[in-house]
Amino acid sequence: MNDLAATSTSSPAAKHLPDAQTVTSVKHWTDRLFSFRVTRPQSLRFRSGEFVMIGLLGENGKPLLRAYSIASPSWDEELEFYSIKVPDGPLTSKLQHIQPGDEIILRPKPVGTLVHDALLPGKRLWFLATGTGIAPFASLMREPETYEKYEEIYMLHTCRTLAELEYGRELVESLKDDPLIGEMIGDKLRYYPTTTREESPLMGRITDNLESGRIFDHYGIAPMNPATDRAMVCGSLAFNVDVKEVLEAFGLREGANSDPKEYVVEKAFVGDGI
Structure with missing residues (x-):
């Protein structure tokens, strides 16, 4: 799979993403750090400080997921995440190229101890x-x-x-x-x-x-x-x-x-x- 930035939500491939959420904004803070916001599933309830699994489809077509803390508070209508960029990282080498309108995978099962x-x-x-x-x-x-x-x-x-x-x-x-x-x-x-x-x-x-x-x-x-x-x-x-x-x-x-x-x-x- 190519970087997600090359796949818009209107493409056929995007519609097959499981638990898909749409990217609404992206901000690059340094050459190593970026944050992004995505739509929030209507059914998602979480406690501020918890994390969820998010990711993209890997080259084998299977979800490549990692735990990401939700940076937005429990009352926010969207979800915010803050990430590093790893050039050779299986996930962030692709994730760092997302743009508004792209989709990511989000497993809506929040957990964590920072509550x-x-x-x-x-x-x-x-x-x-x-x-x-x-x-x-x-x-x-x-x-x-x-x-x-x-x-x-x-x-x-x-x-x-x-x-x-x-x-x-x-x-x-x-x-x-x-x-x-x-x-x-x-x-x-x-x-x-x-x-x-x-x-x-x-x-x-x-x-x-x-x-x-x-x-x-x-x-x-x-x-x-x-x-x-x-x-x-x-x-x-x-x-x-x-x-x-x-x-x-x-x-x-x-x-x-x-x-x-x-x-x-x-x-x-x-x-x-x-």
Whole structure:
């Protein structure tokens, strides 16, 4: 199969896509990152922070699917996704060429651990992400429940360069003018974007900023405490492992939908091999 951009929804091939949804917009942020929006199945219900399987038909005619966090909130009429581009990746080598009007496969069975139900009640909520791992938090930052449940929300996002932070920066800056949640947010949301390669106002890995206490000094707040703090983690496998050690050193325990605790980790993150 050729790249999906060569197949419009009016072509015979497009009509045979199973669970097909139509692409409504695409934005390329860097040569490695892009986001896109698609139609939402009328029957789809999901909790902000969950993921679904999306993809295209492979060369053998069978669906090639990967887990993608839904970046739009549960109330949005469309679905948004945020993705890396891998030149030789089986899926993203084709997915990065989609255009409005094309179709993708979407399996409408949302699951995931980055949901409010998997955490015990708390006062401060930490979103910890690298790269496209910000996607589920893009959903949760636009979810009214987030601001109803917590007094303070900290969005820590780390990328190599400033350009790779642009998706998150633009989203966060738009929230104050959001007609649904703008007034709810007030000064509750604190955004802490850092880079690891390019010089920027804030530098360093999330683990370093937490362990050194730099992030707490920056906001003039007490370190994490299991009595008050809750955290959600989404990044590469190595990042998840490192952050789990840091959170547990603060006394936080890993939870799940069936056993809420102080922090949760998304294990179905889309990595560099797609």
